[in-house]
Amino acid sequence: MSSPLITLKGVNKAFGGRSVLDNISMQLMQGEITTLIGPNGAGKSTLVRIILELIQPDSGTVSPSAGLRVGYMPQKMHIDPTLPLTTCRFLQLANTSHHACHEALERVGIGHLATSPIQSLSGGEVQRALLARAILRKPNFLVLDEPVQGVDVTGQNALYRMIGELSKALNCGVLMVSHDLHLVMSATDRVICLNQHICCQGHPEQVTQDQAYIDIFGQTTAVYAHQHDHHHSLHGDVLDGHNHQHGEGCNHD
Amino acid sequence: MTDFLLYALLAGLGVAAVAGPLGCFVVWRRMAYFGDTLAHSALLGVALGVLLEVNLSISVAAVPLLMALGLVYLEQRGILSLDTLLGILSHSALATGLVVISLLPDVRVDLISLLFGDLLSVTVDDLYVIYAVAAAVLGLLILLWKPLISITVQAELAAVEGIKVSAVRTALMLITALVIAIAMKIVGVLLITALLIIPAATARRMSRTPEQMALVASAIAMLTVVLGLSMSWQLDTPAGPSVVVCAALLFMLSLVVRQRG
Numbered sequence: 318m319s320s321p322l323i324t325l326k327g328v329n330k331a332f333g334g335r336s337v338l339d340n341i342s343m344q345l346m347q348g349e350i351t352t353l354i355g356p357n358g359a360g361k362s363t364l365v366r367i368i369l370e371l372i373q374p375d376s377g378t379v380s381p382s383a384g385l386r387v388g389y390m391p392q393k394m395h396i397d398p399t400l401p402l403t404t405c406r407f408l409q410l411a412n413t414s415h416h417a418c419h420e421a422l423e424r425v426g427i428g429h430l431a432t433s434p435i436q437s438l439s440g441g442e443v444q445r446a447l448l449a450r451a452i453l454r455k456p457n458f459l460v461l462d463e464p465v466q467g468v469d470v471t472g473q474n475a476l477y478r479m480i481g482e483l484s485k486a487l488n489c490g491v492l493m494v495s496h497d498l499h500l501v502m503s504a505t506d507r508v509i510c511l512n513q514h515i516c517c518q519g520h521p522e523q524v525t526q527d528q529a530y531i532d533i534f535g536q537t538t539a540v541y542a543h544q545h546d547h548h549h550s551l552h553g554d555v556l557d558g559h560n561h562q563h564g565e566g567c568n569h570d
Numbered sequence: 571m572t573d574f575l576l577y578a579l580l581a582g583l584g585v586a587a588v589a590g591p592l593g594c595f596v597v598w599r600r601m602a603y604f605g606d607t608l609a610h611s612a613l614l615g616v617a618l619g620v621l622l623e624v625n626l627s628i629s630v631a632a633v634p635l636l637m638a639l640g641l642v643y644l645e646q647r648g649i650l651s652l653d654t655l656l657g658i659l660s661h662s663a664l665a666t667g668l669v670v671i672s673l674l675p676d677v678r679v680d681l682i683s684l685l686f687g688d689l690l691s692v693t694v695d696d697l698y699v700i701y702a703v704a705a706a707v708l709g710l711l712i713l714l715w716k717p718l719i720s721i722t723v724q725a726e727l728a729a730v731e732g733i734k735v736s737a738v739r740t741a742l743m744l745i746t747a748l749v750i751a752i753a754m755k756i757v758g759v760l761l762i763t764a765l766l767i768i769p770a771a772t773a774r775r776m777s778r779t780p781e782q783m784a785l786v787a788s789a790i791a792m793l794t795v796v797l798g799l800s801m802s803w804q805l806d807t808p809a810g811p812s813v814v815v816c817a818a819l820l821f822m823l824s825l826v827v828r829q830r831g
Contacts (some may be wrong), residue, residue, distance in 0.1 A: 369730055389730040396723055399774050400598045410720045
């Protein structure tokens with residue numbers, strides 16, 4: 318479809334003699350959403366940090382393409398409450414104008430929080446603020462380490478949808494880390510299943526049929542499908558609740 | 571006003587001016603124990619400076635700096651938690667300093683003034699050193715302000731956005747070591763951290779931006795020096811501890827005022 322943004326060849330990494338990543342080779346493509354899944358301790362975050370060149374692999378190569386511009390959304394952020402910092406100022410650390418920050422905050426739906434202290438934001442709002450800071454840099458590659466962490470299920474859906482829309486609008490490749498299987502499946506072009514080595518990879522439907530995937534995650538047969546027939550505003554209010562269907566035995570209005 | 575009091579006041583104001591902004595980073599980055607460790611190692615710096623006959627100003631800054639670099643190395647090896655490492659290094663450095671000083675032949679080192687400061691014995695030469703170092707520290711802080719804030723907020727994000735995180739972190743350690751070297755004269759190794767964090771903590775309640783907090787902390791630290799020296803003059807109390815007592819009183823006052831407001 319298009320050119321690779323970053324290419325990994327035979328990457329190995331060990332911590333204290335214990336191998337964490339074993340011979341990882343992969344390509345991340347422009348305009349493609351790739352999701353990295355795997356159990357705890359599979360080396361997902363280590364791989365992300367190698368791709369971001371925050372740490373060096375023991376062996377193997379990481380080759381970013383020329384003109385690669387990364388927007389990163391880290392897994393966690395702890396800002397001491399003694400640091401007086403508004404959400405807008407937090408975004409401005411990415412080296413941009415006041416105006417651009419407000420625009421980015423509006424784009425992720427938290428424009429009203431621009432002057433709030435960053436420490437007062439809820440889990441979902443922090444994720445959106447981080448996403449806003451990532452897109453501020455006009456990236457062609459977004460790296461999101463567990464982007465829906467600490468967000469409720471409805472919010473997760475909304476956030477995944479937003480990531481999908483933003484990546485399309487910015488025409489950038491996305492690498493997303495998740496252990497949230499069925500939510501990710503719909504929002505992703507390619508799944509890489511990692512457990513220290515790459516177990517399997519491919520389209521979501523393909524991967525769920527793969528024996529290596531089933532060995533790790535089990536057969537995901539009876540996934541509860543939530544019939545969500547209304548929408549929420551950012552504050553959790555039901556927007557169109559009056560026209561939803563009640564099941565039998567439901568006797569409220 | 572007598573000369574020695576004027577010198578003391580000028581020295582105190584010079585140190586306080588830079589202790590404010592640096593203290594903010596100590597509070598934001600939760601480096602209080604780290605600052606303590608470096609301050610304690612400054613005593614070892616004095617002992618080694620006398621022993622090896624090098625300029626005391628240099629050895630007093632060099633030992634904490636080496637200590638800081640050693641800490642970074644040990645922390646990256648991941649053998650012990652940072653907290654434990656600091657506990658070991660902090661008290662070993664203090665004890666070693668005390669032992670080495672007691673072993674020095676023919677040199678009378680005034681231990682109390684090293685531990686608690688000797689503001690009233692400041693000379694004109696001390697003033698030159700203090701203001702030169704304070705100017706350098708201030709320059710570095712202004713130059714590195716944005717990257718410093720950025721790595722304090724989220725270091726990995728800062729790195730991805732192109733900031734040389736370890737270089738900036740090392741610069742902050744250098745700044746800390748320099749401030750400790752000049753603050754030792756004022757409040758002594760045991761009370762340096764107080765001069766850094768109390769004004770910053772007091773300033774937090776009056777500030778809405780990081781820059782505001784740094785400036786307010788500076789102003790509060792300077793006010794503290796003036797109050798502490800007056801107290802020392804009026805009540806004949808030791809100058810360094812008096813400064814810290816005034817800082818603590820101002821902090822408590824800020825708590826009370828806020829509860830009423």
